[in-house]
Amino acid sequence: MLAQIAMIGSAGVILMLGMAHLAYTFFGDKFHPRDAALLEGMKTTSPVISRQTSIWKAWIGFNASHSLGAILFGVVFGYLAIQEPALLFHSSVLGVAGFLTLSAYLWMAQSYWFTRPLQGISVAFLFYVAAFCLAHFASFA
Numbered sequence: 001m002l003a004q005i006a007m008i009g010s011a012g013v014i015l016m017l018g019m020a021h022l023a024y025t026f027f028g029d030k031f032h033p034r035d036a037a038l039l040e041g042m043k044t045t046s047p048v049i050s051r052q053t054s055i056w057k058a059w060i061g062f063n064a065s066h067s068l069g070a071i072l073f074g075v076v077f078g079y080l081a082i083q084e085p086a087l088l089f090h091s092s093v094l095g096v097a098g099f100l101t102l103s104a105y106l107w108m109a110q111s112y113w114f115t116r117p118l119q120g121i122s123v124a125f126l127f128y129v130a131a132f133c134l135a136h137f138a139s140f141a
Helices: 002-026 036-044 055-083 086-089 094-112 115-140
Strands: none
Touching: 002 036, 002 086, 002 094, 002 115, 036 055, 036 115, 055 094, 086 094, 086 115, 094 115
């Protein structure tokens, strides 16, 4: 039961971060550059890979897809923790996939992002590791 609670905590943190990120992507100016000239440049400049989009549209798309990945992680791992905990905690594939995903988010947050996402992802990562440790030790009790 404690393992499930820890996993729900991990999934919940990532789900909330993903939903907040998605809202910030489409509503308000949280992800706009502070420099208005830069924003205009992003809207009128295309990336080298294609002239069919602008840096600004790509930026919005990258942020939205990034948000959806976090939301998917939260929904899937939260659902499994509630409905199928045995499947979740006995699956090496799910365990490693979740660990690698959160490790990558943690590395990106530390390398490229700012304090709040790093704090949230750190909490989610610790909950995730605790969940698998608790599930493992509970099976030996």
